[in-house]
Amino acid sequence: MIRIYNTLTQQKEEFKSIEPGKVRMYVCGMTVYDYCHLGHARVLVAFDVITRYLRHRGYDVHYVRNITDIDDKILRRAEENGERFTELTERMIRAMHEDEARLGVLSPTEEPRATGYIDEIVAMIHKLVASGHAYAADNGDVYFAVESFDGYGKLSKKKLEDLVAGARVDVQEAKRSPADFALWKAADEGEVSWPSPWGDGRPGWHIECSAMSTCCLGDTFDIHGGGPDLLFPHHENEIAQSECATGHEFARAWMHAGAIRVNKEKMSKSLGNFFTIREILESYPAEVVRYFLVSSHYRSQVDYSEDNLAEAGRTLTKLYHALRGVVPAKAGEVAETEHDRRFQEVMDDDFNTAGAIAVLHAVANDINQHRRDGQEQEAKESAAVLVRLGAVLGLLQQDPEAFFQADTGGELSAEDIEAMIQARTDARLAKDFAEADRIRDELADKGIILDDSRQGTTWRKA
Ligand SMILES: Nc1ncnc2c1ncn2[C@@H]1O[C@H](COP(=O)(O)OP(=O)(O)OP(=O)(O)O)[C@@H](O)[C@H]1O
Numbered sequence: 524m525i526r527i528y529n530t531l532t533q534q535k536e537e538f539k540s541i542e543p544g545k546v547r548m549y550v551c552g553m554t555v556y557d558y559c560h561l562g563h564a565r566v567l568v569a570f571d572v573i574t575r576y577l578r579h580r581g582y583d584v585h586y587v588r589n590i591t592d593i594d595d596k597i598l599r600r601a602e603e604n605g606e607r608f609t610e611l612t613e614r615m616i617r618a619m620h621e622d623e624a625r626l627g628v629l630s631p632t633e634e635p636r637a638t639g640y641i642d643e644i645v646a647m648i649h650k651l652v653a654s655g656h657a658y659a660a661d662n663g664d665v666y667f668a669v670e671s672f673d674g675y676g677k678l679s680k681k682k683l684e685d686l687v688a689g690a691r692v693d694v695q696e697a698k699r700s701p702a703d704f705a706l707w708k709a710a711d712e713g714e715v716s717w718p719s720p721w722g723d724g725r726p727g728w729h730i731e732c733s734a735m736s737t738c739c740l741g742d743t744f745d746i747h748g749g750g751p752d753l754l755f756p757h758h759e760n761e762i763a764q765s766e767c768a769t770g771h772e773f774a775r776a777w778m779h780a781g782a783i784r785v786n787k788e789k790m791s792k793s794l795g796n797f798f799t800i801r802e803i804l805e806s807y808p809a810e811v812v813r814y815f816l817v818s819s820h821y822r823s824q825v826d827y828s829e830d831n832l833a834e835a836g837r838t839l840t841k842l843y844h845a846l847r848g849v850v851p852a853k854a855g856e857v858a859e860t861e862h863d864r865r866f867q868e869v870m871d872d873d874f875n876t877a878g879a880i881a882v883l884h885a886v887a888n889d890i891n892q893h894r895r896d897g898q899e900q901e902a903k904e905s906a907a908v909l910v911r912l913g914a915v916l917g918l919l920q921q922d923p924e925a926f927f928q929a930d931t932g933g934e935l936s937a938e939d940i941e942a943m944i945q946a947r948t949d950a951r952l953a954k955d956f957a958e959a960d961r962i963r964d965e966l967a968d969k970g971i972i973l974d975d976s977r978q979g980t981t982w983r984k985a
Pocket residue numbers: 551552553554561562563565566749750751752753780781782783784789790791792793794
């Protein structure tokens with residue numbers, strides 16, 4: 524039985540999919556005007572692991588993650604760059620897909636883009652206006668009337684009175700109540716826009732997600748997820764729009780990932796304290812970054828620091844060390860173990876990946892013990908368990924040698940290193956031990972460590 528912490532009820536609940544064996548999940552994706560940073564990677568990787576685990580538990584998962592490809596920030600940035608907004612968004616979408624692929628994030632089942640759903644968005648707004656939940660202002664904006672929905676605040680536990688009292692009234696806006704929010708924004712002359720019954724304009728951000736999720740997954744679906752700061756107002760507004768438009772419950776379970784922080788502050792573009800995924804991947808192997816993200820529970824806050832990433836590198840290295848030089852037994856030949864059961868137990872408990880990583884280390888310890896005891900077959904079987912559990916987290920799927928030799932960013936290529944090792948082997952055969960040691964030291968100076976064994980010499984980064 525899988526239990527999921529539901530932000531809506533503020534407790535862990537037994538997960539029962541609406542349709543047996545099927546999970547329909549929607550996650551709010553990126554607004555594509557810049558490169559993704561590590562905070563974005565957190566959300567991408569968290570829901571990737573959740574999808575992988577649900578599939579591992581036999582569910583057919585329909586995972587939808589949208590792309591917000593029209594928005595004021597996008598238009599402003601495109602204008603600054605002197606390019607069409609679609610050029611900017613296409614480039615950023617490509618970059619995001621590259622980053623994701625490097626981090627081992629599987630593609631969602633569907634990736635709808637807001638600009639591809641304008642008709643559906645307009646239709647939903649039309650329904651809301653017709654049923655009195657929204658109104659068109661004289662300036663061509665359309666607003667959602669927050670007071671028309673009794674359930675407003677149920678996700679964020681905010682009280683409507685407080686929101687109304689607290690909201691600042693902007694004289695520019697034609698809202699009836701300060702807590703109302705825009706569904707459609709009238710465009711000025713010459714701005715990017717689409718036609719609508721209320722005049723040319725653009726959709727608001729919240730309605731995009733309501734329209735796309737409902738179109739792809741139906742009125743009611745199993746899981747709605749997103750980053751930490753989307754709970755309010757974005758998700759609260761999505762619930763209001765969707766439940767008023769369809770008359771049905773929107774999402775059953777709401778899941779929110781925790782923030783990546785830098786010096787105790789949320790990593791964000793506006794604070795300027797962010798590191799893009801591609802920047803980080805210049806210094807760290809992608810699997811180390813993924814391991815860093817997966818080794819904390821998805822709801823916890825994670826502090827980004829060089830030390831913490833280096834530590835992730837060291838602990839992942841331990842797992843690969845256990846696998847090194849062992850050919851795993853064929854998966855089908857290895858029965859379920861106590862480790863498999865423990866892994867499932869912790870992952871069933873709200874996707875506790877920190878606990879799951881601890882299980883991987885326990886399996887690695889077994890491999891090491893079997894090797895010390897000369898139990899080759901047992902070592903191979905444990906290695907198979909480690910690789911198959913790793914796969915569920917999207918880890919440990921590389922050949923260990925490839926992991927140890929991952930691009931160092933240093934001056935030596937793998938070919939150079941292999942050539943130097945060959946020269947050292949030749950020197951040793953010729954009993955020129957001084958030369959052999961010199962080559963070894965030269966490699967060590969460049970951060971390459973050699974390991975000699977009966978099978979020959981292998982190398983790894985220091
Ligand atoms: N530091 C972070 N940790 C975890 N998730 C994050 C972090 N920053 C952003 N996200 C998530 O990434 C998605 C996109 O966020 P957004 O584009 O607003 O990024 P941002 O850097 O916070 O930008 P801004 O500072 O302009 O708000 C959202 O789901 C958001 O919750």
